[in-house]
Amino acid sequence: MDVRAMTRRQFVKLALVGVGGTALTACAATAAPGDAPVAGDMPAEATVPLQAEKQASIELWWGVGPTQQAVAQVFQETHPEIQVELIDIGETVYGTPKFTTAVAAGEGPEVAYQNRHTFQQFSARGLYLPLDDYLERDGYDMNDFPPMQMKTLSWGGPIYGLPNVVDGRFFFWNRAHFEEAGIDPDAGPETWDDIVEYTAKLLKRNGDTIERYAFIPGFPPGLADQLLIYAIENGGASMDESGRTSLLDSSEWIEALEWCMNYTDEYCGGFEMATGSMQGFTGQAQDMFASGMISMTSYGGWMIQTYAAFPDLDHDGTAEMPVAPHLKGTKINWNCDYSWAMTSKRGGDLEAGWTLVKFLISPEKFEAEATVGQQLSKAQWEREGLPGTPVYYAAAPGYRPAREWVAANVYANYPDRQRKMAESTLDCVEWGQECGLIGGLAATELWTEMATAWQSALSHTLSPREAMIQAQANHQRALDENWAKLEV
Amino acid sequence: MAAAPALTSRGEQTGGGLASHKTRAFYAMVSPWLLGFLVFTAGPVLAAVYFSVTQYDVVRPPVLIGLGNYTRMLEDPLIAKSLYNTLYYAAISIPLSIVFSLLLAVLLNQQALGNALYRTAFYLPSIVPVVANTVLWIWLLQPQWGLVNYLLALFGIRGPAWLASITWAKPALIMMAVWGSGTSMVIFLAGLQGIPESFYEAASIDGAGALQKFFRITLPLLSPTIFFQIVMGIIGSFQVFTTAYIMTNGGPVNATLFFVLYLYRQAFVHLNMGYASAMAWLLFLIVFVLTIAQLRLAPRWVHYEV
Numbered sequence: 001m002d003v004r005a006m007t008r009r010q011f012v013k014l015a016l017v018g019v020g021g022t023a024l025t026a027c028a029a030t031a032a033p034g035d036a037p038v039a040g041d042m043p044a045e046a047t048v049p050l051q052a053e054k055q056a057s058i059e060l061w062w063g064v065g066p067t068q069q070a071v072a073q074v075f076q077e078t079h080p081e082i083q084v085e086l087i088d089i090g091e092t093v094y095g096t097p098k099f100t101t102a103v104a105a106g107e108g109p110e111v112a113y114q115n116r117h118t119f120q121q122f123s124a125r126g127l128y129l130p131l132d133d134y135l136e137r138d139g140y141d142m143n144d145f146p147p148m149q150m151k152t153l154s155w156g157g158p159i160y161g162l163p164n165v166v167d168g169r170f171f172f173w174n175r176a177h178f179e180e181a182g183i184d185p186d187a188g189p190e191t192w193d194d195i196v197e198y199t200a201k202l203l204k205r206n207g208d209t210i211e212r213y214a215f216i217p218g219f220p221p222g223l224a225d226q227l228l229i230y231a232i233e234n235g236g237a238s239m240d241e242s243g244r245t246s247l248l249d250s251s252e253w254i255e256a257l258e259w260c261m262n263y264t265d266e267y268c269g270g271f272e273m274a275t276g277s278m279q280g281f282t283g284q285a286q287d288m289f290a291s292g293m294i295s296m297t298s299y300g301g302w303m304i305q306t307y308a309a310f311p312d313l314d315h316d317g318t319a320e321m322p323v324a325p326h327l328k329g330t331k332i333n334w335n336c337d338y339s340w341a342m343t344s345k346r347g348g349d350l351e352a353g354w355t356l357v358k359f360l361i362s363p364e365k366f367e368a369e370a371t372v373g374q375q376l377s378k379a380q381w382e383r384e385g386l387p388g389t390p391v392y393y394a395a396a397p398g399y400r401p402a403r404e405w406v407a408a409n410v411y412a413n414y415p416d417r418q419r420k421m422a423e424s425t426l427d428c429v430e431w432g433q434e435c436g437l438i439g440g441l442a443a444t445e446l447w448t449e450m451a452t453a454w455q456s457a458l459s460h461t462l463s464p465r466e467a468m469i470q471a472q473a474n475h476q477r478a479l480d481e482n483w484a485k486l487e488v
Numbered sequence: 489m490a491a492a493p494a495l496t497s498r499g500e501q502t503g504g505g506l507a508s509h510k511t512r513a514f515y516a517m518v519s520p521w522l523l524g525f526l527v528f529t530a531g532p533v534l535a536a537v538y539f540s541v542t543q544y545d546v547v548r549p550p551v552l553i554g555l556g557n558y559t560r561m562l563e564d565p566l567i568a569k570s571l572y573n574t575l576y577y578a579a580i581s582i583p584l585s586i587v588f589s590l591l592l593a594v595l596l597n598q599q600a601l602g603n604a605l606y607r608t609a610f611y612l613p614s615i616v617p618v619v620a621n622t623v624l625w626i627w628l629l630q631p632q633w634g635l636v637n638y639l640l641a642l643f644g645i646r647g648p649a650w651l652a653s654i655t656w657a658k659p660a661l662i663m664m665a666v667w668g669s670g671t672s673m674v675i676f677l678a679g680l681q682g683i684p685e686s687f688y689e690a691a692s693i694d695g696a697g698a699l700q701k702f703f704r705i706t707l708p709l710l711s712p713t714i715f716f717q718i719v720m721g722i723i724g725s726f727q728v729f730t731t732a733y734i735m736t737n738g739g740p741v742n743a744t745l746f747f748v749l750y751l752y753r754q755a756f757v758h759l760n761m762g763y764a765s766a767m768a769w770l771l772f773l774i775v776f777v778l779t780i781a782q783l784r785l786a787p788r789w790v791h792y793e794v
Contacts, residue, residue: 097546097755097756097759100546100547100759101546103547104546104547104548122547125545125547125548126547126548127547209632271652271740272631272648272649272652272653273631273649273652275649275651275652275740276630276631276632276649276650276651276652276653277631277632279626279629279630279631279651279652280626280627280630444757444758444759445758448753448757448758451737451739452739452741452742455739455740455741456741459654459740459741461654461741478758485543485545485548
């Protein structure tokens with residue numbers, strides 16, 4: 001065989017052909033016939049294919065940790081006709097540019113894990129596929145899904161997502177501190193007045209410094225949206241029913257901010273000291289509540305497992321948040337939740353995607369998660385030499401059969417105290433306010449404005465009223481712009 | 489009519505043919521970089537010009553709005569605030585970093601025992617990943633238990649809340665920037681070692697003291713290096729992002745909302761790509777004007793020849 005060395009010219013030609021060919025292939029691949037619609041071309045209701053094709057290959061954008069891998073593996077084993085590729089979606093709190101750009105280009109995944117803040121914005125922008133036909137065809141009873149959460153997952157009629165979990169805020173208190181202060185450790189504060197009353201007994205000062213905080217309204221520092229929970233605890237709403245008018249300047253918001261400001265000034269040494277004291281304590285081992293540096297905290301249900309790993313922390317908690325005095329007796333909380341959505345993908349297999357969504361809300365999926373989660377917790381308990389039963393916290397599933405499975409098979413195995421706390425989060429699924437609805441079409445702007453208003457008032461840069469008026473103006477402008485964009 | 493290029497016995501072109509062959513080979517060699525530059529740098533830059541005159545949220549096609557994004561910037565109070573924060577940061581961190589790194593370089597240029605160890609120690613912060621550095625500084629600046637306030641307390645000074653303070657958050661980030669000026673120190677050190685020893689010997693014979701030698705020999709001969717540091721410092725300072733993003737996210741009350749952080753927020757949090765593109769062009773314009781001004785002023789104080 002005659003083999004000759006490649007000349008530079010041949011190399012350059014070959015390279016150019018290669019680059020051009022790759023580019024053409026990439027373009028051609030995005031225009032195959034029979035493709036699924038892409039964002040912007042979305043039909044009002046997607047047509048439902050009758051039968052899943054064999055050997056379908058689909059993408060699931062989610063996390064890529066051991067739990068997610070276990071879920072994908074179980075799905076694979078039970079659905080050998082569908083090949084699932086698990087891909088890291090990245091940061092999901094406000095949606096990611098990676099996700100939005102991919103979906104806009106028709107290259108998104110068949111199924112994606114989504115957070116609640118931007119769900120309505122993305123639904124309105126046509127990023128998701130409607131699921132109504134699938135739900136109807138497969139006989140789902142919509143009463144099995146939390147109504148508030150389904151409201152977030154709907155836009156203009158159609159349903160664009162199904163719930164994964166509901167995870168509410170959670171109020172923890174240190175039982176040992178309560179007992180030491182002569183407060184009943186079996187019940188947390190019911191109102192803001194109770195918090196102030198308990199504070200007088202729990203707070204430990206040493207001259208100008210505070211040795212032990214009773215409560216810091218801004219704790220934990222990683223959650224920039226603290227103002228929201230106090231506004232809700234005071235009966236506030238972020239928007240009117242239409243979702244077009246911002247209500248951030250309503251008296252409920254102003255009063256809530258005023259209460260937080262006054263409490264911070266009087267019992268936390270002011271904004272700078274309170275914020276500074278929390279600096280660096282967002283990790284687990286250094287958590288201020290876990291290390292006994294603060295007696296009460298408004299945190300999240302997900303901390304049930306974290307705090308269970310501190311054997312010296314004698315604590316309790318509830319999903320019923322302390323409320324403004326005039327709302328005493330009202331169950332108030334706000335649910336943070338995650339969901340599953342299908343997106344259009346050129347050449348994507350929608351039926352296979354729907355099969356995956358059904359699995360992801362099912363008890364089988366939560367069983368797979370719990371199996372790995374419990375193993376990881378057990379390993380942590382052994383590694384750290386922790387006493388007692390390992391606790392794996394599973395947030396309450398949105399779909400009722402899965403929720404019942406978790407209650408019977410996960411929560412029932414917890415130690416008594418954690419079981420009570422977990423049952424409290426289950427209860428909250430029914431009455432908690434919905435985070436996704438709070439954001440509406442200007443969620444990211446709302447969150448930014450809440451953080452700025454909080455800092456402005458607590459640092460006395462602006463009065464609570466001025467801070468909320470400014471926040472409302474900016475939020476309203478964002479709402480107006482986003483509604484106007486829909487009408488273009 | 490030009491004669492056809494002659495061929496050698498090996499088939500290679502000579503004369504003009506060879507030059508053209510070399511030209512083609514040159515372009516073939518640089519084509520990977522050139523293609524990368526065109527696709528990933530020049531393309532986006534040009535696209536940003538277009539997007540800056542549109543309303544674009546990634547999901548839907550851009551809608552032309554003329555100069556709407558630019559006029560909006562005039563009305564947006566956070567544009568002025570973020571520009572002020574950035575200018576404040578640049579105006580203080582650049583001179584401080586230059587002075588600090590120059591002093592370090594002069595010290596480390598002396599023949600002293602353990603010089604290599606000192607050079608390594610001072611350069612070390614520059615090679616620590618910025619996120620690790622930032623997390624470290626969050627702890628150093630912790631008001632109650634942090635090392636910085638502990639050291640201040642030894643001198644009877646009650647340290648501020650640093651990152652939680654509207655007054656002190658920017659100086660805290662500047663302090664971090666100065667601490668990480670090891671790269672500048674190395675560049676100055678290289679510059680110092682390029683100054684012939686004979687100049688200092690001659691000055692000593694003429695009776696010049698250490699200060700005179702520093703101001704009459706070292707500084708003038710280092711002026712090209714200082715100029716380089718100023719230009720790069722301005723470009724770098726106007727792009728400050730990571731530390732503020734991780735440590736304060738622009739707070740408290742927008743005290744550390746730097747221009748690029750605000751641009752990022754508009755682009756990747758609010759998905760206002762059109763507005764963010766206009767902001768990017770404003771940033772380019774500012775850095776361009778400042779750099780041109782530096783280039784114009786340079787002949788007055790930068791000495792390139794001995």
